[in-house]
Amino acid sequence: MYDHYSIQQATALQVELSKQLKFQPVEKITTIGGADISFNKNSSTMYAGIVILSYPEMVLKSYALATYETNFPYEPGFLGFKEVSALLKVWDLIPDKPDVVVLDVNGILHPRRMGVASHFCILSNQPTIGCAKKILYGDNHLPANYKYATAEITSSSDLLGFALRTKEKCKPVYVSAGHLTTQAQSLEIMKNCIGNYRIPEPTRIAHETVNAFRLGKLKIGYHEVNQPLTLF
DNA sequence: GCGACAG
DNA sequence: ATCTTGTCGC
Numbered sequence: 001m002y003d004h005y006s007i008q009q010a011t012a013l014q015v016e017l018s019k020q021l022k023f024q025p026v027e028k029i030t031t032i033g034g035a036d037i038s039f040n041k042n043s044s045t046m047y048a049g050i051v052i053l054s055y056p057e058m059v060l061k062s063y064a065l066a067t068y069e070t071n072f073p074y075e076p077g078f079l080g081f082k083e084v085s086a087l088l089k090v091w092d093l094i095p096d097k098p099d100v101v102v103l104d105v106n107g108i109l110h111p112r113r114m115g116v117a118s119h120f121c122i123l124s125n126q127p128t129i130g131c132a133k134k135i136l137y138g139d140n141h142l143p144a145n146y147k148y149a150t151a152e153i154t155s156s157s158d159l160l161g162f163a164l165r166t167k168e169k170c171k172p173v174y175v176s177a178g179h180l181t182t183q184a185q186s187l188e189i190m191k192n193c194i195g196n197y198r199i200p201e202p203t204r205i206a207h208e209t210v211n212a213f214r215l216g217k218l219k220i221g222y223h224e225v226n227q228p229l230t231l232f
Numbered sequence: 233g234c235g236a237c238a239g
Numbered sequence: 240a241t242c243t244t245g246t247c248g249c
Contacts, residue, residue, distance in 0.1 A: 041241050074240070082240095169249075170235060198235070238246085 001085035003071050010078050014114035017122045021113060023182045026100050026127045029055050032193065033098035034202025035090070035120075037083050038210040044069050048086035049210035051202065052098045056192045058201040064093040064222045065213045076136065077111055080119035087120050093222045097126060100181060100189065104203040106130040107186070109153060109161035109176035111137050117178030128178030129186040130161070131203055135174045143172050148191055162187050170198040 002010070032055040038047045051063040068086035075081075083105070091097075106115035107130030117130030135153065138160045143149035149165040153174065161176030164187065177186045193200035199207070212218045 037240080039240060079240095167235090196234095234249085236247090239244090 001070075001088075002081040005072070005081055007075065007078065010081050011112070014078075014080075014112045014119070017119060018113045020122050021108065021118060021179050023177060024180060025185045026181050029099040029189065031055055031061065031096075031098040032189070032202055033094075033101035034204070034206035035087055035101055035103045036203060036206035036210045037086055038207075038214045040214070044071050046070055046083070046086040047210050047214040048083075048090040049206055049213055050087075050090050050094060050101065051206045051209050052094070052096075053202055053205065055099070055189075058193065058195060060205060060225050062094075062096075062222065062224045063206075063209050063218075064090045065210070065218060065220050066090040066093060067220065079105060080114065080116040083116055084119050084123065087116075088123060091120075091124055091126075095222065100127040100129060101178075102129045102131050102190070102193070102200065102202040103178070104131060104133065104199075104207065106132045106136050106174060107161065107176035107178035109136060109138055109174055113160075115176070115178075117176070121179035125180075127180035129181060129189060130174075130176045130178055131190055131200060132174045133171075133199070135163070145169065147194070150187065159183055164190060166194045166200060167196075167198045173199065 035050045072082040103117040107117035121128035138153040141151035143151040143165040151163045153161045163172040
């Protein structure tokens with residue numbers, strides 16, 4: 001979908017899309033999605049997955065898996081052009097969309113406010129949150145060393161996101177709104193998604209699921225989960 | 233088992 | 240993003 005885009009064209013599209021960003025709270029949340037991509041090094045096949053959990057219980061209810069071919073290279077700041085097409089393809093497989101989706105990338109915590117989470121949200125028109133393991137942009141400040149501690153990430157007085165400590169003595173994760181939610185609500189939601197691991201449940205489970213898919217242990221398509229998955 | 237930090 | 244071996248600490 002974006003394979004022929006030059007970096008110049010990609011930059012222009014990001015600037016264009018960022019004008020559509022809207023920040024408003026999600027009214028009621030009973031389900032939350034987690035999305036992730038996995039691929040083999042030097043392969044053009046992307047394995048995309050979205051898991052759906054009950055909120056705030058964090059119980060896996062269903063998941064969707066799909067593959068997508070792309071040759072767009074990894075370029076910091078332009079990851080969306082590699083991943084978004086695959087995400088849209090899995091997204092289409094889901095009959096009952098979750099109220100909000102968490103992606104393991106940045107949202108508006110991005111030089112042009114167009115991280116993958118924001119990019120995906122603009123195209124899917126669904127509320128999203130970015131929850132990345134590493135910061136891409138902005139003034140990094142570390143939160144205090146206790147669970148739920150936060151620090152604001154800013155860029156020339158703009159609030160771009162938060163560093164959130166999900167576990168004591170572990171590096172924080174970086175939370176930012178994608179689109180159709182607010183910075184404060186994104187942070188609040190992510191705090192409610194923290195289990196016993198550094199990575200909050202939606203993206204943690206999405207990562208495990210999509211890896212199992214890449215390794216041939218799960219099948220393509222949409223699947224409902226009626227009992228706890230023992231695969232992990 | 234899990235995560236930070238090698239490399 | 241993935242793979243691989245190992246150490247230390249909790």
